[in-house]
Amino acid sequence: MFLYRRTSGRLGHTVPGLGPILLLDHVGAKSGVKRTAPLIYVEDGEDVVLVGSKGGFPKNPAWFYNLKANPETTVQIKGERRPVRARIAGAEERGRLWGKAVEVYPGYRTYQARAGREIPLVILEPR
Numbered sequence: 001m002f003l004y005r006r007t008s009g010r011l012g013h014t015v016p017g018l019g020p021i022l023l024l025d026h027v028g029a030k031s032g033v034k035r036t037a038p039l040i041y042v043e044d045g046e047d048v049v050l051v052g053s054k055g056g057f058p059k060n061p062a063w064f065y066n067l068k069a070n071p072e073t074t075v076q077i078k079g080e081r082r083p084v085r086a087r088i089a090g091a092e093e094r095g096r097l098w099g100k101a102v103e104v105y106p107g108y109r110t111y112q113a114r115a116g117r118e119i120p121l122v123i124l125e126p127r
Contacts (some may be wrong), residue, residue, distance in 0.1 A: 001036055008079030012038065022048065023076040028062075029054060029069035037063045041077070042101050044123070048084065051101050052120040057113035059063035060120060067122060075124060084124035097121050 004012035004023055013021055019040040031065040042049040056062040067073065072104050089097055090102050099119065102108050112119050 003039055005076065009077065013078050022076075022093060024050065025076075026063045026066040026076045027070040027073070029066050035063070035066070036117075037061075038062070040105050042097065042104050044097060044100065046126050047057050048077070048082075049089070049101065050122040050124065051105075051108055052122060053108055053111040053115070056114040057072065058116050059115075064120060064122065070093050072127065073124075085127045086122050086124055089121040089123050092113040093123070094121050097123075125126075 001012075004021070007085065015021060019042070021038050022041045024039050025034060025036045037052055042051070050063075052060045052064040060079060068088070071086040073084060073086065075084055098108075100123065107121070
């Protein structure tokens, strides 16, 4: 994360075998501690979509719960910091966006197969 921020994403935005990476700031739902997570993202017009896969584990990632509790946040994509508001994709949106997510990172199919839950998609809308 340090190199991503320091180089405005020149180092860290793209990683071989993965999709594009952003830095998500989020505040702990219980702790109130500010954290940053590097995550693959999908562009959808002005929105950015995150996949709550946690590598196919049975539980959602911590950042997912943190965004549910504190949806107003920021992301950094390359050198640009953007204020965003998070919301969970509805069923219709999810159908459309899941296909885009798998195009960006095909490994999500494997994660979905082993997760034992529907992997949520989180839409980050500009604010």
